[in-house]
Amino acid sequence: MKTSELLKSRQFFPFFMTQFFGAMNDNLFKTVILISFTLIAAEQAGAWSNFANMAFVLPFFLFSAKSGYYADQVEKSAWIQKIKLLEIIIMSFGVVCLWFDALWGMVALLFLMGTQSTLFGPVKYSIIPQHVQREDLNTANAWVELGTFLAILVGNIIAGLVFEIETPKLVISILLITFAIIGWFSSRSIPDAPSLAMPDKPVQKHSTWSLIKHAKQNRSVFLSMLGVSWFWFLGAAYLTQLPVYTSQYLSSTESVITMFLVAFSVGIGIGSLLCSLLSAGKVEIGLVPLGALGLSIFGGFLAAIPPITGTELSLGDALASSTHWQVFFMLIGVGISGGLYIVPLYGLIQTRSEESERAQMIAANNILNALFMVMASIFGLVVLAVLKLGLDTFFWCLVVLNLCVAAYIFTLVPEFVARFLVWCLVNIMYRVKHNDLNKVIPEQGPAIIVANHVSFVDALIIGGLVPRPTRFIMFKPIYDMPVLNFIFRALRTIPIDSKTKNPEVYDKAFDSIAKALDNGELIVLFPEGKLTRDGEVDEFKPGLLKILERNTVPVIPMGLQGLWGSFFSHQGGNAMAKLPKRFLSRVALVSGEPVSHHIKSAEPLDLHKLREEVVRLTRQSEK
Known part of the structure; x- marks a missing residue:
């Protein structure tokens, strides 16, 4: 979904407006209170400001644990509506304190505002993944960060300007109550987000330290x-x-x-x-x-x-x-x-x-x-x-x-640095495209991706494009290559070697694969077992069948295009033994439909047909 389309969508816009007006109201009133300290008690303004900051922060330490637990147990949109109603009550109390210049009341108000923020914080970010698609999560978070900081800015500017007029208290009162009501009305349009809590899971202690x-x-x-x-x-x-x-x-x-x-x-x-x-x-x-x-x-x-x-x-x-x-x-x-x-x-x-x-x-x-x-x-x-x-x-x-x-x-x-290097490779050295991988990659649960093996960077490109963390099965000599080994280790790649040459590594690899699939991870495998020497897809080795004997999971075929002839492939001699001649080359990753019906019917997976599907994908136009 495009960035602007997400903002206007029914699933996201009401939530965005709710958090925007909440953040703006918070910062408007906090700034008004700090300015009020300088006007009412100029000589003690510093001390009052310190009291105010402590009062606002304290609820995060006292109530966050209970707030987070409760937000996981309830339907989130209804909980947000209650929190926004609480904001209207708090702002009404704040207006009274403002009119009577009640300094301790303002400090108490900031404690209540901190409490309200403590209640809203956990549900604010936990509701987003329930309302947007996985591929839109970063965009949704970006809009929330943009909205939050713009709200802070607008709130601070309004607070500074309002004291320049003749009736600041009246205008502030109207704005605070109005913004709180708008936030509450917006919250009423937030779609339902049911609890995802597991009823039979042991309950953790609800303390900050625990x-x-x-x-x-x-x-x-x-x-x-x-x-x-x-x-x-x-x-x-x-x-x-x-x-x-x-x-x-x-x-x-x-x-x-x-x-x-x-x-x-x-x-x-x-x-x-x-x-x-x-x-x-x-x-x-x-x-x-x-x-x-x-x-x-x-x-x-x-x-x-x-x-x-x-x-x-x-x-x-x-x-x-x-x-x-x-x-x-x-x-x-x-x-x-x-x-x-x-x-x-x-x-x-x-x-x-x-x-x-x-x-x-x-x-x-x-x-x-x-x-x-x-x-x-x-x-x-x-x-x-x-x-x-x-x-x-x-x-x-x-x-x-x-x-x-x-x-x-x-x-x-080190995954952060490894992913950065992968991102640079995918976005700077190559121009990489793919069909919609989100449609074939399950959001959670185990699966195996199989692809043709063209170059030394195949694993990095697939890892840079697949929307979930992946773990690769890699021939140990490639895994041990200088520089690349850092990236492979950071990405928790599983090295494998032939059973005759290194039986210990061979057995350990299959144990690690089984454990990863048991934990619901995504495995990437190159069934050819080696880089192609002629650009064609070689025969698939039976190691995939050995994996499926222990873990019956979906198999997702993919085809890499455009890497044959690159610096990292074997065309024209050994890979990386010649000067690179291609930059910003067009590379594509084309995915097919998951192969799961064989597994469910207890039929053995046909490696020949799977290879033919991968060959077809390497020749298919990327859409």
């Missing part, structure tokens, strides 16, 4: 949570210091802050939608290293911008200043990199969490996000107030820390 411990059991998901949380650390660190950076480092008025907020928010939106475009209908975690690199590069350029001294500059002066435009574009770059970084991580959390626990995993992620944002505030306090270092040094610290965190996560989960 939820985090449970989340750690899924290593890739938990490390993705840390990656998302690190982005919120960076975002909080940059945005918290933006007012001081603008007024003191750049000697500019408060109006210039809005200009920079626009840059960051627009960058996030561009990066999120760009991620959707580059992902080609799947959750492409290969973009995460690209986003992490961009965060450090643009962060470094931002840190290198020299300060401005002298007369305070207005917005008009800033628009004529090359330094301000440098900051503007660097913040756009940081935002774009952030979009490329965070959208695939959210998609990984959604797709690799168990359906019955998806909301709980999102809740665990929210707890970590809140913790990292608190850590960002403490880090800023230590660097700027205790150590008394400058803002440029603070930004350089963020750059170095980001490189260290990225290296740590990518070392623990």
Whole structure:
């Protein structure tokens, strides 16, 4: 589905509007309260602001575990409607506090707003996979990120403008209640999303620590949570210091802050939608290293911008200043990199969490996000107030820390880097097309993909196109090749050798295949057992039948086209022994219908017919 079509669809648009108005209302009221502190109690405004931030964050630690568990047990659209009704009540209470200048009431209100956000957070991301197709998940997440940051921006701008009029309290009251009601009406149109919880599954303890411990059991998901949380650390660190950076480092008025907020928010939106475009209908975690690199590069350029001294500059002066435009574009770059970084991580959390626990995993992620944002505030306090270092040094610290965190996560989960290299191969070295793989690849459950073997990069291209994580069966000498071995190990490729040469590797390979299929994984096999020497599909070896004896799963035939004659094929001599002559070559992956009726009827799979189908697919025009 096209990006614009998804936004307008019945399955997604009501949810998008619900979360957009909720995020905008939250940030409008939070900003109004912070401004009210400076107007009502100017001398103690800093202390009140600290109380307010603590009150808003505290519910994430107290209630996220229970909120995530409950969201997994109930029908989600009805639960969202109740949460939006709660928002109307909270905003009504907030209006009363605002009219009576009740400072402690405002702090209590922020606690309630944090509670409402804690309830909405888990259901926000867990409902999306139930309403959109798998190939649209990245696009949906991109729209949510774009909407969230635009809502934050609009809420902050409205809060700043409304205090310039004569009756700010009246206008604020009307806006808050109106936005809350619009959000509730939008929620009433969200399609049903029934509970996916398993009734007979043991119940986990509903405490913050027990939820985090449970989340750690899924290593890739938990490390993705840390990656998302690190982005919120960076975002909080940059945005918290933006007012001081603008007024003191750049000697500019408060109006210039809005200009920079626009840059960051627009960058996030561009990066999120760009991620959707580059992902080609799947959750492409290969973009995460690209986003992490961009965060450090643009962060470094931002840190290198020299300060401005002298007369305070207005917005008009800033628009004529090359330094301000440098900051503007660097913040756009940081935002774009952030979009490329965070959208695939959210998609990984959604797709690799168990359906019955998806909301709980999102809740665990929210707890970590809140913790990292608190850590960002403490880090800023230590660097700027205790150590008394400058803002440029603070930004350089963020750059170095980001490189260290990225290296740590990518070392623990090398799949991110491997997928990035695969993405570069598929999208830069070749022009790859495929027919709609989502129609033949099951969303979950075991299956075996079989394809012709033309080049050393066949596995990487298939892995880069198939919308699910795959595991490959590969001849051990190829598996052990330098450089490629790193990628193969990161993608959990299963090496195999002949039974006569290496019986231990042979037996271990079939045991690993059986275990992977038992766990519902997707296996890719090249039944020829070797690269073609003449460009033709060789006879299929019986190893596939041995696999099917232990695991009766669907077999999906595929045909690779356009790789014969490439640098990685054996045409004209040994592969990779000659200079590459073809760049941006057209390559296609054509899939056939799954072969499952043989299995269900207990008939042996006909390898000859399967080979003929693969041959047909290698010659079929890609549609």
